[in-house]
Amino acid sequence: MSSNIRLLKVCQECGKEFIAKTTVTKNCSNICAKRAWKKRQREKKIETAIESEKKVISQEIKNPELSQKEILSIKETCNYIGISRPTFYKLVKAGTLQITRYGGRVFISRNEIKKAFNI
Numbered sequence: 001m002s003s004n005i006r007l008l009k010v011c012q013e014c015g016k017e018f019i020a021k022t023t024v025t026k027n028c029s030n031i032c033a034k035r036a037w038k039k040r041q042r043e044k045k046i047e048t049a050i051e052s053e054k055k056v057i058s059q060e061i062k063n064p065e066l067s068q069k070e071i072l073s074i075k076e077t078c079n080y081i082g083i084s085r086p087t088f089y090k091l092v093k094a095g096t097l098q099i100t101r102y103g104g105r106v107f108i109s110r111n112e113i114k115k116a117f118n119i
């Protein structure tokens with residue numbers, strides 16, 4: 001029965017219209033299916049990395065030198081939570097950490113860091 005189904009669908013990868021043979025098909029070709037799969041794998045990898053990073057970070061927020069400041073710079077935030085700059089940007093990109101941009105500078109509120117790591 002299912003082999004008789006012909007559906008006009010839009011490829012989730014390249015956006016082209018195509019005829020799907022099953023209702024679950026999301027991509028127009030094997031190339032697009034492969035590409036979509038790779039993308040999902042990459043996203044999963046980043047998520048896992050951030051999750052494990054979170055665990056380490058919540059243990060490392062103990063730097064007494066910075067404990068009085070409410071607004072931190074990127075450098076201070078990295079020192080504070082013990083992460084590298086690329087990891088910082090990953091957290092921001094993932095929406096885990098909220099930042100404030102103003103005049104080409106980036107400010108990170110201590111409250112946002114606490115919110116990000118549930119502390």
Ligand SMILES: [Zn+2]
Pocket residue numbers: 011012013014015016027028029032
């Ligand atoms: Zn496609």
